[in-house]
Amino acid sequence: MTEATPIRILDNPREPSFRPAMDYLIDKRAQQFPDSDDFERLRVQSKQLKQAALSNLPALLEQAEAAMVANGIQVHWAETIEEAQATIHQIMLDTQATTMVKGKSMVSEEIYLNHHLEAHGLRAVETDMGEFIVQLAGETPSHIIMPAIHKSKEDIAALFQAHLDVPYTLDVDELIAIGREQLRTEFEQAGIGLSGVNFIAADTGTLCLVENEGNGRLSTTAPDVHVAITGIEKVVAHLADVPKLIRVLTRSATGQPITTYVNWIHGPRKPEERDGPRAVHLVLLDNGRSQLYQKERQQESLQCIRCGACMNHCPVYTRIGGHAYNTTYPGPIGKILSPHLTSLPDTPDHPKASTLCGACHTVCPVGIPITDLLLDHRAQATLPRREQWIWRFWSMFNRHPRVYRMSLGLMLRLYPLLPKWLGGWTRHRAAPALSHQSLGQKMAARPKKGVQSGAAS
Amino acid sequence: MTARAAILSRLKAGVFRQPVATQAAADVPYPLPTDNLRAQFIERLSETHAEVRSCDAESMPQAVVDWMTDIGAQQQWVSQTSALGQQLWKRKPKDAVWVDPQAPMDQDRAQVFHDIGLAVTSSHSALFETGTIALIPDQHEPRTMSLVPPIHLVVVHLSSVVGRFEEWIRRYPACAEHTNVLMITGPSKTADIQQTLAYGAHGPKRLLVMVVE
Amino acid sequence: MKQTSKQAAIPADVYVFGTCIVDVAFADAGMDAIAVLESMGIRVHYPEQQTCCGQPAMTSGATEQARAVARAQLRLFPEPWPIVVLSGSCTGMFRHHYTQLFAAPDPDHGLAIDVSSRAVEWMEFLASCPPLVSRNATPVKVVVHTACSAQRETNTRTATESVLGHWEQVQVVTADHATECCGFGGTFSVRYPDISNAMVTDKCDALLATQAERIVSSDCACLMNINGKLAKRQDALQGEHIATLVRDIVLGDRHD
Ligand code: SF4
Numbered sequence: 015m016t017e018a019t020p021i022r023i024l025d026n027p028r029e030p031s032f033r034p035a036m037d038y039l040i041d042k043r044a045q046q047f048p049d050s051d052d053f054e055r056l057r058v059q060s061k062q063l064k065q066a067a068l069s070n071l072p073a074l075l076e077q078a079e080a081a082m083v084a085n086g087i088q089v090h091w092a093e094t095i096e097e098a099q100a101t102i103h104q105i106m107l108d109t110q111a112t113t114m115v116k117g118k119s120m121v122s123e124e125i126y127l128n129h130h131l132e133a134h135g136l137r138a139v140e141t142d143m144g145e146f147i148v149q150l151a152g153e154t155p156s157h158i159i160m161p162a163i164h165k166s167k168e169d170i171a172a173l174f175q176a177h178l179d180v181p182y183t184l185d186v187d188e189l190i191a192i193g194r195e196q197l198r199t200e201f202e203q204a205g206i207g208l209s210g211v212n213f214i215a216a217d218t219g220t221l222c223l224v225e226n227e228g229n230g231r232l233s234t235t236a237p238d239v240h241v242a243i244t245g246i247e248k249v250v251a252h253l254a255d256v257p258k259l260i261r262v263l264t265r266s267a268t269g270q271p272i273t274t275y276v277n278w279i280h281g282p283r284k285p286e287e288r289d290g291p292r293a294v295h296l297v298l299l300d301n302g303r304s305q306l307y308q309k310e311r312q313q314e315s316l317q318c319i320r321c322g323a324c325m326n327h328c329p330v331y332t333r334i335g336g337h338a339y340n341t342t343y344p345g346p347i348g349k350i351l352s353p354h355l356t357s358l359p360d361t362p363d364h365p366k367a368s369t370l371c372g373a374c375h376t377v378c379p380v381g382i383p384i385t386d387l388l389l390d391h392r393a394q395a396t397l398p399r400r401e402q403w404i405w406r407f408w409s410m411f412n413r414h415p416r417v418y419r420m421s422l423g424l425m426l427r428l429y430p431l432l433p434k435w436l437g438g439w440t441r442h443r444a445a446p447a448l449s450h451q452s453l454g455q456k457m458a459a460r461p462k463k464g465v466q467s468g469a470a471s
Numbered sequence: 472m473t474a475r476a477a478i479l480s481r482l483k484a485g486v487f488r489q490p491v492a493t494q495a496a497a498d499v500p501y502p503l504p505t506d507n508l509r510a511q512f513i514e515r516l517s518e519t520h521a522e523v524r525s526c527d528a529e530s531m532p533q534a535v536v537d538w539m540t541d542i543g544a545q546q547q548w549v550s551q552t553s554a555l556g557q558q559l560w561k562r563k564p565k566d567a568v569w570v571d572p573q574a575p576m577d578q579d580r581a582q583v584f585h586d587i588g589l590a591v592t593s594s595h596s597a598l599f600e601t602g603t604i605a606l607i608p609d610q611h612e613p614r615t616m617s618l619v620p621p622i623h624l625v626v627v628h629l630s631s632v633v634g635r636f637e638e639w640i641r642r643y644p645a646c647a648e649h650t651n652v653l654m655i656t657g658p659s660k661t662a663d664i665q666q667t668l669a670y671g672a673h674g675p676k677r678l679l680v681m682v683v684e
Numbered sequence: 685m686k687q688t689s690k691q692a693a694i695p696a697d698v699y700v701f702g703t704c705i706v707d708v709a710f711a712d713a714g715m716d717a718i719a720v721l722e723s724m725g726i727r728v729h730y731p732e733q734q735t736c737c738g739q740p741a742m743t744s745g746a747t748e749q750a751r752a753v754a755r756a757q758l759r760l761f762p763e764p765w766p767i768v769v770l771s772g773s774c775t776g777m778f779r780h781h782y783t784q785l786f787a788a789p790d791p792d793h794g795l796a797i798d799v800s801s802r803a804v805e806w807m808e809f810l811a812s813c814p815p816l817v818s819r820n821a822t823p824v825k826v827v828v829h830t831a832c833s834a835q836r837e838t839n840t841r842t843a844t845e846s847v848l849g850h851w852e853q854v855q856v857v858t859a860d861h862a863t864e865c866c867g868f869g870g871t872f873s874v875r876y877p878d879i880s881n882a883m884v885t886d887k888c889d890a891l892l893a894t895q896a897e898r899i900v901s902s903d904c905a906c907l908m909n910i911n912g913k914l915a916k917r918q919d920a921l922q923g924e925h926i927a928t929l930v931r932d933i934v935l936g937d938r939h940d
Binding site for chain 1: 473481483491498576600641644656662664667671673
């Protein structure tokens with residue numbers, strides 16, 4: 015980590031936009047929540063479960079740790095991404111494995127694990143189809159649920175042809191079969207597997223993973239060692255809470271009532287068992303979460319269950335795609351989370367790159383008030399000097415009705431709200447047409463009949 | 472200070488807002504259908520893209536063997552020690568090639584990953600709402616069976632069907648004592664290429680369910 | 685005017701809060717809104733001291749300036765009358781953000797609660813009154829754009845549906861992605877002109893694709909954005925404040 019230049023969101027809409035992909039996900043989700051009252055009930059329930067867990071987080075982490083250790087899981091804590099990298103690197107060295115097969119894990123992206131392992135001469139192979147595609151292309155995921163959503167079938171066909179020495183085909187079944195074959199060889203050989211975790215149940219020490227492809231199961235079953243990594247906020251109090259959260263997670267994410275696989279892991283294989291990893295590790299990552307936990311309002315972003323619905327519904331994400339955010343987590347959740355991750359330099363634009371339309375907030379299954387948190391970020395940030403002056407000027411006008419009314423021309427009064435300093439506005443739009451006389455002037459000019467135009471009657 | 476101590480001390484110094492309790496948190500009951508559960512459950516399973524047959528308890532072993540014969544995979548995994556497997560082995564057709572899975576990941580993995588065409592397992596229970604089948608793999612039916620072969624045939628007893636996930640977990644708290652618990656809904660799938668649904672991403676491409684009344 | 689019995693009574697007096705953009709850029713629409721209210725027999729009180737609700741500064745992070753301006757508005761409504769606001773998002777500002785802006789122990793906390801409880805968006809107000817009789821039977825095809833914050837923080841959308849739905853000659857059509865943001869977002873449209881442009885372009889295309897004769901909205905910031913784009917492209921239509929449409933229907937043709 016260096017004192018790097020701030021990370022910015024690029025003003026770079028893509029042509030064509032991601033609209034068809036987003037519409038697909040939006041429609042699938044909508045079918046799962048046909049009744050808005052029902053959604054509201056589930057949302058309140060999920061929010062309460064997450065808030066109840068978070069309000070007791072330190073105790074639940076200790077409880078979960080004790081339960082996991084009793085089950086034979088080795089628990090590691092990492093304050094920084096460097097600590098997490100080093101922990102996993104060391105486990106890999108101890109295992110004497112040179113290749114790691116990976117199930118989908120955004121936290122492993124957050125700690126740049128692949129890069130770290132490769133820099134030390136080790137291989138990390140992404141096995142989720144979307145992640146596999148993205149890795150082949152030398153990129154990072156552009157969406158937390160659909161990593162390769164920015165790639166067309168044609169892109170993928172060309173990528174496979176170039177890297178895997180297979181004929182060019184646009185048949186999706188064939189493309190998937192190619193990926194399957196390719197990755198089976200990796201599963202056959204890998205000595206270590208990594209996965210993320212969707213929920214940890216504190217009472218039973220359960221690691222819960224949801225997925226559709228089976229690569230998560232393979233990564234946690236085929237190799238001799240399984241390493242799971244997740245953020246400290248993923249703990250919930252009871253195993254019985256998990257089905258309730260899965261109910262909203264998968265419906266919000268991909269519009270499925272449940273994923274193909276829900277995998278509950280309670281530890282390494284027992285002596286009598288004939289498969290499963292012989293060692294299971296869990297890395298609990300902080301990376302700014304515990305500092306975020308101390309912030310009165312912003313802490314609510316820890317409720318996130320990473321369903322991705324906020325990005326699917328975000329009109330900005332739809333136009334620019336995930337890579338434009340330049341952070342591991344894109345979209346609305348990325349905007350409120352990235353400023354808190356200690357591994358990142360400043361992300362001053364993230365809270366500003368929003369129209370505050372609230373589409374994210376409306377669909378968030380755990381009721382994170384994303385727009386309010388964006389506003390809170392803005393209120394906490396120090397405005398650039400020029401903007402401070404503009405708002406002081408604006409305030410002066412608007413606090414003094416006399417100045418407001420007598421100000422020279424309407425343009426001046428609208429000045430802080432409009433073009434000129436607003437540069438790009440008129441590049442794409444005509445300047446606003448102003449009224450010849452303001453409403454206030456018109457009202458003041460009316461003959462006073464029954465109608466009054468004063469504050470007092 | 473260790474990372475653990477540092478993280479916990481920061482968390483203990485923070486206060487997370489308490490949830491506001493409301494009525495909304497209550498679970499809505501989800502009773503099983505009282506008429507024709509079998510047909511309705513089969514419908515739910517079919518919606519998950521599973522292939523379904525049904526039979527009664529008495530004809531079960533033979534019905535499963537018949538289905539395996541219909542599929543005609545060259546090598547098939549049938550446990551020699553599970554209760555289900557033992558019933559099946561008694562009926563093994565002469566020319567069928569059946570293999571006990573042994574310790575699947577400790578043997579020749581190439582064979583496991585490429586040669587086995589089908590595996591048969593029993594199930595623990597099922598969820599009506601989502602057409603989900605719960606498996607608790609053990610030494611008799613290791614977890615690889617439901618994961619690696621391209622076809623998974625699973626036997627589900629109608630009497631084990633529960634309404635939905637929330638009730639299931641209340642009914643079977645002891646599931647937490649098993650190393651691995653699995654809920655399976657339909658065959659392995661992905662929509663990672665241009666939102667086009669494709670089956671058989673990494674797990675079984677076909678899920679066959681024998682519903683036993 | 686015929687009235688059905690169960691409708692809420694029409695108040696004798698209301699305040700009108702014009703909002704700064706209506707004041708400066710949609711003054712005629714403001715007069716239309718007031719004309720409709722007066723046609724219902726209501727005495728309209730327009731506090732001369734009003735300026736802006738404070739929203740632009742608040743959403744830009746200039747909380748202190750927003751609070752100062754908002755505080756000046758709080759004192760303009762001493763009588764217990766409804767405060768009819770001519771813009772949806774400003775109604776949301778009054779209703780949801782004033783109580784936070786003036787959270788206890790702010791001395792104006794009580795006043796803020798009172799003002800926020802009386803703020804009502806113009807279409808919401810009409811919907812709460814007995815249906816208005818139309819004096820203009822000319823059929824018209826209309827598409828409505830509702831501001832995002834108004835969708836979340838007010839009942840403008842349903843109120844508009846119910847008010848317009850009352851008149852047979854008005855055909856309301858729905859645009860593709862009707863609930864999506866127009867891309868304005870205050871300073872967003874300045875910081876991210878190209879993203880904003882991509883959004884407003886899609887919005888204009890969708891509105892025009894409905895073949896509606898009139899594009900209306902209760903939100904002037906959105907209208908400024910949409911109209912700026914339509915004008916730049918030299919599209920034939922311009923969006924109008926919904927009050928202008930309602931006035932045309934309720935009071936008939938203009939002869940001035
Ligand atoms: S913020 Fe809400 S909608 Fe967005 S990913 Fe998290 S849980 Fe899902």
